[in-house]
Amino acid sequence: MTGQPVPGRDPRAGSKLKKGLKQWMAVLPFIFLGVAGTAVFVIYPMIRNIVISFQDYSIMPGANNPFVGFDNYVSAFTDPNNKVLMAIRNTFLNVAVTVPVNWLLAIVFAVLINLHFVKHKIVFRTVYYLPIITSWIVVAFLFRFLFAGGEYGLINYILYKQLGLFSEPINFLSNYWSAMVVIWLFHIWKTVGWGVVIYLAALQGISKEYYEAAAIDGANGTKQFWSITVPMLGPVTAFVLINLVNGAFNFFPQVYFITRGGPMDQTQTLPSLMYLQAFKNFNFGYASAVAVMMGIAVFALTYTQMKKFGNQRFL
Structure with missing residues (x-):
């Protein structure tokens, strides 16, 4: 029925x-x-x-784009000026310097702001995050003014003109190491607020009972930080570190707006070198080969970090 x-x-x-x-x-x-x-x-x-990356590529309409095999990859490593090797060195140096500093400052600032006796937490959070939403160009011009050569750059004015610490003004952007330091400071100041906000949100999920029990056992603030706070923030730290590494690999505005790759292309990174070869020299095959190698390196490093943190147990 x-x-x-x-x-x-x-x-x-x-x-x-x-x-x-x-x-x-x-x-x-x-x-x-x-x-x-x-x-x-x-x-x-x-x-x-x-x-x-396997072509002698031209953007001209109707142009012949013959396949050249691995010639672009070979050219990248046989360049007599070693531009790619310098860019690789600078890129990995950026990762090695900025990622640990950025991570440490982010977690320390977040812990300090999160202390129970600190008032106006929203104000501090806004102040730290403000550089993130500020234009790269604006911040770049600010740093170029701060570290300008001659006695009229602000840093030179203070160190040379007012304090007399140097016999002559320092031309920060004309020396390799001083230019790299300026780039690193620019990057850290511009991006550290992101990590601070992420860690501030994560700290809200840590129970106060852990700290109370540690205080009863006689642990001071430093020991509580390394024994409770850092392990409890393990999953968040994995997320933050992976993003910091990816950000350090993508050093383009930091170089382009501050040094333009100078002096003598010594501060070029892989992204800035790709831009130079593609849109200044119109060598698109070469630039694409560099991009492929950079992509493989970033993928391998990110995958390794994800596997490492994924197999790790956190409290």
Whole structure:
């Protein structure tokens, strides 16, 4: 008879199926937009870049773009000026210097702001995050003024003119190491607020009972920091470090707006070298080869860090 449930069949199965289909139909347009956007703006450019890295590529309409095999990769490492090797050195040096400093400052500032006797936490959070939303160009011009050569740069004015610590003004941006220090300071000041905000949010999830128990056992503030705070923030630290490493690999505005790669291309990084070769020298195959090698390095390093932190147990 119609309307009677079929023996052995769960009448709720049909309703669950209909409900599931209805939910999928509701979210399918958003999934499609995400997949389409990823395909158009990520996957296709990535594949296209790999193809160009094996070509003597020209942007002129109708130009012949012959395949040259690995010639662009070989040229990158046989350049008599060693531009790629210098860029690789500077890129990994940026990671080695800025990531630990950025991480340590972020977690220390976050802990200090989160102390129970500190008032106006929102004000401090805003102050630390303000450089993040400030234009790279504005901050770059500020640092160029601070570290300008001659006696009229602010740092030179203070150290040379007022304090007399040097016999002559320092031309910070004309020396390799001083220029690199300026770039590192620029990057750290511009980005440290991001880590501070992330850690401030994470600190709210740590129970005060851990600190109370540690205080009863006689642990001071420093021991509590290294024995409780740092381990408890382990998963957040993994997220922060991976993003800091990726940010340190992408040193483009830091170099382009401060030193333009000088002096004598000694402060070039892989992103700035790619821009120089592609849009100044129109050597797109060479630039694409550098981009592919950088992408592989970033993927390998990020994957290694994710595996390392993924297999680690946190309190």
